[in-house]
Amino acid sequence: MADIDDRWHRKGPDGKQQRTDRYGVGARWLLRWREADGTQRKKSFQRKADAEQYATTVEHGMMSGTYVSPDAGKxxxxxWAARWLQAQGHLARSTFARYEIAINRHIVLKWGRVRLSAVKHADVQAWVSGLxxxxxxxxxxxxxxxxxxxxxxxxxxxxxxRNPAEGIRLPRPSLPDHRYLDHAEVAKLAERCGSYGVVIRFLAYTGLRWGELAGLKVGRVDLxxxxxxxxxxxxxVNGALVWGSPKTHERRSVPLPRFLVEELRPRIEGxxxxxxxxxxxxxxxxxxRNFRRNVFDPAVRDVGPAGFHPHELRHTAASLAIASGADVKLxxxxxxxxxxxxxxxxxxxxxxDRLNDVADRMDAAVSAPNVPRE
Incomplete structure (x- = not known):
């Protein structure tokens, strides 16, 4: 419990109220409390009402588990960001590298010397708006x-x-304008890539991320x-190859079109x-990077579309699968x-868009002979 006393209210040698003490000018009321680990705390106030209000906050925080020591945010x-980053060893190396860049290039530059307790919501909003x-x-x-x-x-x-970065108004990223190749365009790009045409077709008809394609091993393929x-x-990552699980950390089985089976056979058997x-x-x-420089980018410059990059073959795979009748779960x-x-x-x-199909089915159901009508 927190205790309040006014023993810092003293009279000076002349008999008048002494207005200064080691707790500050006019400090009269002293609040004492003990933290869960036994640390003794004290804080002085000029008014008893302020001391009582702070005491209530301390007691409520201790009872609810939300108490924050005055020294904790110093x-x-x-x-603190350096400590947090050191604790992220569970992250993929690529993700860790992105977090490290965000901290060193942006966060530390603005907030590095600021105490945790001094970070205010309004200041975070102003910083984000500036970024x-x-x-x-x-x-x-x-x-x-x-x-x-x-x-x-x-x-x-x-x-x-509480977290002063919560509830910040963020700029809304615009949805990218995905580009999708049709079957003829995929074939044209693959042909221009020569012996690596199979890579183009594999990405365009399976939807793999590049890292998943580059890490695919023979034992994972069942022809x-x-x-x-x-x-x-x-x-x-920074020139070094880092192996890990797929982006979602979940394994998945992906189907192969028959024409890809035949193209892959020499790469699998034996x-x-x-x-x-x-x-x-x-x-x-x-x-x-090497594939783009030596194979992919020259092919794109010849056959287009301008600026097309390998990840857009993943979008292409999605569009071709949907066009072939695959539902969202597939x-x-x-x-x-x-x-x-x-x-x-x-x-x-x-x-x-199958909304009209749904309406037509409802019409058919209502018009059925066994549906009673008034």
Whole structure:
């Protein structure tokens, strides 16, 4: 419990009220309390009402588990962000690298020397609004997300009572204008890529991310069942190859069209299970930067569309699957999306509009002979 006394209200040698003491000018009421770990705390106030109000806050915080020690928020944001980053060893290396860039390039630059307890919601909003004038909406959202995670960690550690980065108004990223190749365009691009045409067709008809294609091993491919298992991915981070699980950390089975089975057969049969299906010219992992520079980008410059990049073949796979009659759950499974909602957010406009079909079925049901009419 917190105790209040006024023993700092003293008379001076002349008999008058003494207005100054070591707790501050006019400090009269002293609040004492003890934290859960036994640490003794005290704070002085000029008015008893202020002391009582603060005492109520302290007691409520201790009872509800929301109490924050006055010293807990004295650590700087820069120090705390470094601790938080060190605790993110569970993240994929590529994700860790993005978080590190957000902290070093943006967060520490603005907040590095500021105490955690001094971070205010209005100041965070002003900072985010300033970033929105310099960076793309998507970049601002990512930087804010990292900052909010850092502060949320401080809340869980008892250093902040609440997260001042919550409820910030963020710029709304515009939905990208996806480009989709049709079958003829895929064939044309694949032909221009020569011996690597199979890579183009594989991406365009399976929807794999590049890291999943580059990490696909022979033992994961079943040509008889026309299926392969996406179980790992390889990413280049600061020039180094990092192996890990797919983006959603879940394995998935993806179907193979028959024409791809025949193209893959020479790359599968007679090879070791741990061999890579797709390899660089000199062996080893097929790196996207090298592939783009040496094969893909020259082909795109010749046959178009201008500026097309390998990830757009994933969008192409989604559009071709939907056009062939695949429903949203099948497309979700093929692409490895976390939820069907994500699939619909990206490709919902490609699914055929069947609202009239629903209305027609309702008309037919109501018009059935066995439906009573007034």
């Amino acid at each position: 650590i700087t944001v820069g120090e 929105a004038g310099e960076w793309s909406p998507a970049s601002v959202v990512k930087v804010h997300r990292v900052f909010s995670q850092v502060l949320a960690w401080a809340v869980r550690d008892g250093r902040l009572a 008889v069942r026309r299926r392969f298992l996406v179980a790992e991915s390889v990413t280049e 090879r070791a299970d741990d061999a890579l299906v797709f390899m660089a010219p000199q062996g080893g992992v097929l790196r996207v 497309v979700q499974q093929m692409l490895g999306h976390k939820t069907a909602t994500m699939t619909l957010d990206l490709y919902g406009h490609l699914f055929p």
